[in-house]
Amino acid sequence: MKLNYTEQGSGAAIILMHGMFGSLSNLGNLAKLMAQSFRVISVDLRNHGDSPHEDDMDLALMAADIVELISDLDLSSTILIGHSLGGKIAMQVALNNPQLVKQLVVADISPVDYPQTNNAPALDALSALSGLQVASRRAADEIISQHVADQMTRAFLLKNLARNADGQFSLKLNMDSIVKNYGTSLVAAPTGMPFEGPTLFLKGETSAYIQQKHRPVIDGLFPNAQLQVIAGAGHWLHAEKPDAFNNLVNSFLVANR
Numbered sequence: 001m002k003l004n005y006t007e008q009g010s011g012a013a014i015i016l017m018h019g020m021f022g023s024l025s026n027l028g029n030l031a032k033l034m035a036q037s038f039r040v041i042s043v044d045l046r047n048h049g050d051s052p053h054e055d056d057m058d059l060a061l062m063a064a065d066i067v068e069l070i071s072d073l074d075l076s077s078t079i080l081i082g083h084s085l086g087g088k089i090a091m092q093v094a095l096n097n098p099q100l101v102k103q104l105v106v107a108d109i110s111p112v113d114y115p116q117t118n119n120a121p122a123l124d125a126l127s128a129l130s131g132l133q134v135a136s137r138r139a140a141d142e143i144i145s146q147h148v149a150d151q152m153t154r155a156f157l158l159k160n161l162a163r164n165a166d167g168q169f170s171l172k173l174n175m176d177s178i179v180k181n182y183g184t185s186l187v188a189a190p191t192g193m194p195f196e197g198p199t200l201f202l203k204g205e206t207s208a209y210i211q212q213k214h215r216p217v218i219d220g221l222f223p224n225a226q227l228q229v230i231a232g233a234g235h236w237l238h239a240e241k242p243d244a245f246n247n248l249v250n251s252f253l254v255a256n257r
């Protein structure tokens with residue numbers, strides 16, 4: 001699949017991958033900083049943003065999309081940075097195509113299976129909007145507020161709205177595919193041979209996505225991994241603590257050039 005992407009900067013290539021229900025703008029602050037020293041490629045994952053929609057959706061296919069992009073851009077090696085689902089995809093690429101990955105940064109996700117309940121309110125909220133056309137973002141917010149109380153989370157979800165030619169708003173997400181695959185392939189663990197390259201796992205202090213019990217799995221698949229915890233941050237650590245997040249990523253990339 002030919003993914004939608006944007007580019008900025010020059011130098012060694014970085015590919016940024018957003019999480020579930022996100023888009024290429026989600027890691028925009030990091031992209032702007034990294035573009036001072038790197039060629040930064042921000043992608044919309046399949047069924048997200050302006051990338052194509054497809055019924056099939058699993059880690060292997062989404063990793064293949066990234067490999068295809070690497071090939072299309074004629075890149076010999078890349079730095080992969082992914083948050084949440086994007087982190088799982090980055091891990092899947094590294095585990096199956098280590099020759100393409102120079103460094104790996106995984107933000108608040110482990111290489112394990114997850115129960116589908118972790119994002120159930122967000123899934124329910126966006127499912128309620130799926131297929132609808134609404135007159136305003138406020139109207140959409142009223143619909144999803146029945147499922148998600150937190151205003152910051154609702155604001156994040158509402159970034160998936162786009163205005164059509166009739167002036168109405170609708171979701172860019174392919175919710176049919178996401179709902180169909182969410183409880184199975186999208187919460188599965190990445191698989192493959194251990195990736196020996198430099199790897200950084202970033203954990204939000206209050207998030208439960210990376211736990212101590214996951215460390216043996218992380219160390220087995222990524223033997224050259226380090227873990228950094230961002231104080232006071234939850235799962236959306238790049239948005240909650242952007243300076244700390246960006247500085248840790250930048251320091252890691254510079255140290256492992």
